[in-house]
Amino acid sequence: MTTRAVHATHVPQPSDPSPGAGRHILSAVALAATVPYLALKAAWLSGSRIGIPDGSVLLEAGAFLTVANAVTLAMDACVILLVLVLTRPWGLRTPAWILTVPVFTATGLLTPILLAFPGQLLVRALGFGTGPEAAAGRAPFLDDWVFIVVYTGFTVQGLALAALFVPYARKRWSRRWQGALGERLPSPTGVVAAAAASGALVLAAMFLYWACGGTAGLSAERVGAHSAESAVGSVAHAMCALAAGAGAVFLSRGGALGARWPLRLTWVGAAATLAWGSWMLIASLGPQLDGGEGTSGLTQLIYAGQMVTGSLAAAVLVRFLISRRES
Numbered sequence: 001m002t003t004r005a006v007h008a009t010h011v012p013q014p015s016d017p018s019p020g021a022g023r024h025i026l027s028a029v030a031l032a033a034t035v036p037y038l039a040l041k042a043a044w045l046s047g048s049r050i051g052i053p054d055g056s057v058l059l060e061a062g063a064f065l066t067v068a069n070a071v072t073l074a075m076d077a078c079v080i081l082l083v084l085v086l087t088r089p090w091g092l093r094t095p096a097w098i099l100t101v102p103v104f105t106a107t108g109l110l111t112p113i114l115l116a117f118p119g120q121l122l123v124r125a126l127g128f129g130t131g132p133e134a135a136a137g138r139a140p141f142l143d144d145w146v147f148i149v150v151y152t153g154f155t156v157q158g159l160a161l162a163a164l165f166v167p168y169a170r171k172r173w174s175r176r177w178q179g180a181l182g183e184r185l186p187s188p189t190g191v192v193a194a195a196a197a198s199g200a201l202v203l204a205a206m207f208l209y210w211a212c213g214g215t216a217g218l219s220a221e222r223v224g225a226h227s228a229e230s231a232v233g234s235v236a237h238a239m240c241a242l243a244a245g246a247g248a249v250f251l252s253r254g255g256a257l258g259a260r261w262p263l264r265l266t267w268v269g270a271a272a273t274l275a276w277g278s279w280m281l282i283a284s285l286g287p288q289l290d291g292g293e294g295t296s297g298l299t300q301l302i303y304a305g306q307m308v309t310g311s312l313a314a315a316v317l318v319r320f321l322i323s324r325r326e327s
Contacts, residue, residue, distance in 0.1 A: 023087055023164065030083050030160035033153045034076055040146065041073035051146040058141065064287050075109075078102055079157055086164040092172055103165060104267070108275025108310075110158035111268055115236035117151045120229040128228040176324045177259045184254040185319060193252035193316045199309035200245025203273070206302055207238035217298030237276065241306065243269025244313035251320040263317070270313035277306025 043050050045066065052058050058065060085091040085099055184190070209216070211234035215223045247266030250257065281303035284295035 023167075026160050026163050027083050027087050030157055030164065031080060033156035033160065034079050036149045036153045037076050038073060040150070041069050041076070044069050045073070051143045053141075053143055056141055068286075079106070079161065082106065082161060083164065086161075086168045091168070103161075104271045104314075105275055106158075106161060107268060108271030108273075109279065110154055110161070111272040112233070112236045112240060112276055113151060113154045114158045115239060116233045117155055119232040119236070123228045123232060176321055177263050179259060180256045181251065181254045181259050181262065185252045185316075185323060189316055189319045190252045192312050192319075193248040196248040196309055196312035196316065197245035199305055199312065200241040200269075200273075203241040203302065203305055203309060204238040207234040207241070210234045211238070217296050217302065219294065219296060219299075237272075237306075240269050240272035240276075241309060244273045244310055245269070248313040248316040251316050263320070266313055266317045266320075270310045270317060272310070273306045274310025274314060277303045277310060281307065 040051060044052075049059070082099075082102060085094050091099075185193075206217075210218065210226075211231040213226060213231075243265045247262050247264075247269055250262035251259075251266055281300060284300050284303065
């Protein structure tokens with residue numbers, strides 16, 4: 001019986017990490033980046049109107065917004081736990097699934113922001129932007145500075161967490177991505193990868209269509225809110241979907257290509273496509289804060305397609321990692 005070729009050197013058993021000055025700085029940066037968002041959410045939950053202008057629909061959102069604020073506050077607070085796991089001595093003894101699930105989710109939610117937010121700032125600096133309220137399709141909604149502060153914090157969080165997670169993963173699981181891809185995965189996995197790639201192409205085409213000003217499936221509010229900034233966001237989601245599909249195909253086909261980049265493509269692309277599809281679909285099913293016509297069925301279908309495509313690519317990723325463990 002042949003086995004998948006994995007060129008790996010001996011990897012010692014996990015030992016207590018000794019974070020250097022750089023890791024201490026990254027930890028402090030990641031923790032500090034959570035403060036603005038957590039402070040805003042805590043203030044809103046306590047009844048403050050900071051950052052919310054007069055006439056904003058958020059002032060009449062009621063219980064739904066309260067629950068949403070509480071959930072998102074808890075989600076961002078999890079960044080603090082992730083930093084501790086990635087830097088404390090007991091972190092390497094944490095069960096893999098307890099760590100990988102929140103890291104996968106954080107990767108998915110933060111990656112499109114890391115891709116889109118700098119581009120949106122550049123577009124605005126060049127004079128092509130229309131402001132975040134227009135991009136959100138609601139006026140008034142939040143003060144302009146809230147978007148800048150929050151998304152800057154998310155960007156810093158994403159970069160700092162990535163810089164902390166990579167050395168942690170290298171220390172704990174480096175043999176999983178060493179060497180070439182090796183043998184082709186069993187045919188059922190190839191079918192799953194092909195389905196992920198097909199879904200990714202459809203999603204990318206739709207997002208690029210919206211980025212170019214297409215209106216099919218969009219509500220009147222979103223059509224009116226189209227701008228260069230919203231186009232940048234659509235392009236970011238198209239890139240994530242394509243990364244998920246391409247990575248899944250590479251992993252399933254095997255070969256002499258190094259495993260590192262296909263694994264990164266699949267991890268990031270699948271996480272972003274699955275997480276944002278889930279997030280947006282859940283949001284679309286909730287009450288419309290502005291009393292508008294709501295999300296169309298076609299748009300919800302695209303969100304569901306993101307969930308399916310991301311899930312398929314993630315399944316290929318898991319199967320590949322299992323094959324590495326067995327070899």
